[in-house]
Amino acid sequence: MMDTAGSVSKGCFVFKGKKKNANIDDYLPTDKTRRSRLCHTTFVQMWEEIDMQIQILQADFNCNIFEELLNFTQTCHEKFSLEDKCFNNAIDEIPAAALVTGVNTPDHSTMFNNLIVMLRERVTPQVAILKSKDCQNVKSILSRTLSQLLDKQYMDDDVVDNEDAELNSKSLPLTLATLSKWYRNKVMRAKNLSSPKKRKSTDGTPVAMATYPPVVVVMEDFENFVPRVIQDFIKIASNYINEVPLVFIFGIATSVSAIHRLLPNEVSSLLCMEKFQAPPSSEYLSLAINKILMTENYPFKLGQGVFQLLLDIFLYHDFSVLNFNQALRFAMMDHYMTQSLSFLCCPLNNVESVVKTMDSADVEQLRHLKSFMRYVEKCSVKEQPDLLLKDSFAKSQDRIVELIHAIHDYQTDFFPILKCLHTLVCKLPGYPLGKQVREVYSVTLQTNVFDTEDYKQAKDLLKMLSKDELGSLLQQCCGILATEKRLTIVLKEMEEQLNKIDNIDNIVEEVDEENKEPADTNLPSRTSLHQLRQYFICRKYLICPLNVPLHEIFYYNSSRTIKQRLNAAPRSALQMALSNPHYYLQCECCMTESGQIKCMMPDTCIIYKLHLECGQLINLYDWMQAYLTVVQPDDDDESKESAQELQARFIQAVSQLQFLGFVKPTKRKTDHVARLTWGGC
CATH class of the missing domain: 1.10.10 (Arc Repressor Mutant, subunit A)
Known part of the structure; x- marks a missing residue:
């Protein structure tokens, strides 16, 4: 029911709708050709791999803060006992955790859902989550709390008896006394069992629960609760802290000072608060870019316009990790739907088998790519007619496979060298190429970074570094390249330059006695620190992707479509x-x-x-x-x-x-x- 009492036309209307499953065929091109089917299959396969990596990153990202929070809820009531009244009478404060989550509001639900799952698996089955929109008065808070805690789906079958069944009826009084009675019956029943109760986590391993598991109440958007209502609830709960081991978790979007604005001293004194700071979402953004977009594991890449647009939406609009992931998925889906040759944007192991399925129409479509035309112009005059006219020539010579392998190799070499360049320039005064690696990456997606004024400025600043500073940067670059098998030559050259810098004072001029000329033709007769600064980065590995043949198949550049769909007005x-x-x-x-x-x-x-x-x-x-x-x-x-x-x-x-x-x-x-x-x- 939707109330429209404030409308010019007053009334109450019912809006009903039926769920309808989407049909893939309705969204594919009208011809539904083999090519569009293959593009869709490739998209599904690639997104499943990326989505799995996203889930792993999200789980690892909040791992540390969740571990600290779980440890807090486990230990804050370690000495609680229903038998030892002397100890319980000394408890006069409710343990409370202030979880500062940041302003990325769309992501809060996902974060708290993951937290609740972990709490129920590893700490206690008694967890209730409250949202401000459902808790406009104390009665609604108690109703939501009791309905979640007393619901049988959160209770173990072993510890449910007739008394618990009676407590779970709808006619129960909405008071914490009801919760206290239910908790005592539940715990006493569990203590009479022959062995301690264990629950199974998601991976199947048994997790032992404490004798007196705490009762955790999570308030997701604490700042939006009505102050008078939350104050009354805390006062009531403090009267039962000796009977129920209550723990509060407050979700705070801004800072802990918001709690003090909502709670006066007489109420906040009833809480024993501890602050937990969730990592900022900008760190997840950098992590996602490094693990998903700046890696050779996934051939699909974002072009400069789309990449910068997604960054701007994240950094200047919502700070939402969830929205960034959805935007990435949409960009990928649109690429595979609109680029007819996107089925070639597949894992390296599948390239040869996919190319064999191409027909003459696919080859002709490939020839119309601007990057392929530029590639043909650079080929010999003898090869050009065959590449443009004969399908059999292109396939028999495995030219398409060769070009696709070349772009995979290009991506494999590109990102380690890019990280080396970022290492060299990230701490320069003024940050001419930016502080984050994503800023350097954005520049390289659009143009040749070595031809930009920012790089020339960075190069001038590098020439002013001391011997120790320069050696430290090169040492970090060697660490980046140490695991790259394809870049062993670059690593060897960089180690040589590092060695020369370390021994700059001991280098002497070596003269050939017969010719009276320097023995090393690659370096001047006297090697100086200024000259060694010229041997840093191999330019051939940081080519702009717009200059790579067949880049249209792998790089998505429809920034206008993304702006219309995701950043609409x-x-x-x-x-x-x-x-x-x-x-x-x-x-x-x-x-x-x-x-x-x-x-x-x-x-x-x-x-x-x-x-x-x-x-x-x-x-x-x-x-x-x-x-x-x-x-x-x-x-x-x-x-x-x-x-x-x-x-x-x-x-x-x-x-x-x-x-x-x-x-x-x-x-x-x-x-x-x-x-x-x-x-x-």
């Missing part, structure tokens, strides 16, 4: 739809010139166009008369609808316009509405 879209309904309805009869109104248009569009001609306050009667003039311009009584039907259509259209945020009721004049926008479309 709803207000502009609404105004465009109401002003030009034919664009969305594909209806020629609704097509009009600017400012023109037709009776065939939807009522909401007519009302919207008429309201653009009004001032700040709109008279409803005049507005309706203008609407009637548009929808029934002739004087034929037979074609006219009844006055009640037209009035109902008008009221419905005005209500829709109010729902969209263009007008609102006003108390200045009872028969007027206030306009909330200025100007036209």
Whole structure:
């Protein structure tokens, strides 16, 4: 039920809908060719691998903070006992954990869901989660808490007896005394068992529970709770701390000071709080980029425009890890749907078998790629006609397989060298190439980094480093390259330069006695620190991907599509739809010139166009008369609808316009509405 009591048209409406499973064929191209099927299959395979890596990263990312929080909930009631009244009487504070999660609101539900699963597996089955929207008074808090704790799905079959079944009935009083009685019966029943109760975690290993497992109440969005309500609940709970080992977990989006703004001293003194700081989501962003986008394990890559757009949305809009992952999935899905040759963007082991399935149409499509045309221009004159005209030549020579293997090798070599470049420039004054590796990566996606002014500035700053600073940076680069088998030559060269820097004071000029010339033709006769600075990075490995043949198959560059779908402007879209309904309805009869109104248009569009001609306050009667003039311009009584039907259509259209945020009721004049926008479309 949706209450619309504040609407121009007052009423209560029911909105029902049926769930419908999506059919893949409805979203594939209309021809449903073998190529589109193969692209979809490849996308599913690649996304499953990436999604698995994302889940692993998310689990590892919050691992440390969750371990500390689990340890806190396990140990805060270690000495609790229902028999030892002397000790329990000394307890006068409720253990509370303030979990500072950051402002990435869309991700909080996922984080707390994972936390609750871990709490139930490793600490206690008695966990309740509360959200502010469901807890507008103390009664609703108690109802939500008791319904979750006393629900049989969170209880072990071994410890449920008749008394517990009675406590689980709907007629129970909503008080913590009910919880206290239920907890005592549950614990006493468990203590009478012959062996300590064990639960199984998700991996199947048994986890022993404490004799007195705590009762954990998680408040996900603590800052949004009504202060008076949460204060009363804490006061009530403090009276039962000797009977139930309660533990509170407060989810805080900003800082711990928010707790003190909500709770006065007399209430906060009832809590024994400890702060837990979740890692910022920007760290996860860097981790995800390094493990997913900046690795050769997944051939699909984002182009510079899309990559920068996703970064901007994350850093300047929502800080949402969940939204970033969904955006990555959408970009990948759109790439495989719109790029007809994207089935070649597959794991390296599948390349040869996939290429064998290509037909003449696929080869012809590949020839139209701009990068392939540039590649053909660089080939010999003898090869060019065959590459452009003969399908058999391209396949018999395994030229396509060779090019795809080349781009895989390019990605394998590219990222370690990129990290070396970032290591050299990340701490330079002014950060000409940025502080994060993703900033250097964004530059290399667009152009040759060695031709940019930022790199030239970074190079000048590198020349000013001392011997020790330069040696330390090269040592870090050697550590990056140590595990790269394909870059052993680069590693050897870098180690030689590092050795020369370490022995710069001992290098002497070696002269060939016969020719009186330097013996080493690669270095000047006298090696100086300034000259050694010229031998840092191999330029051939940091080629811009736009210069690599067949890069269109692997790099997604439709930033305009991403911006329209993920960073849309709803207000502009609404105004465009109401002003030009034919664009969305594909209806020629609704097509009009600017400012023109037709009776065939939807009522909401007519009302919207008429309201653009009004001032700040709109008279409803005049507005309706203008609407009637548009929808029934002739004087034929037979074609006219009844006055009640037209009035109902008008009221419905005005209500829709109010729902969209263009007008609102006003108390200045009872028969007027206030306009909330200025100007036209």
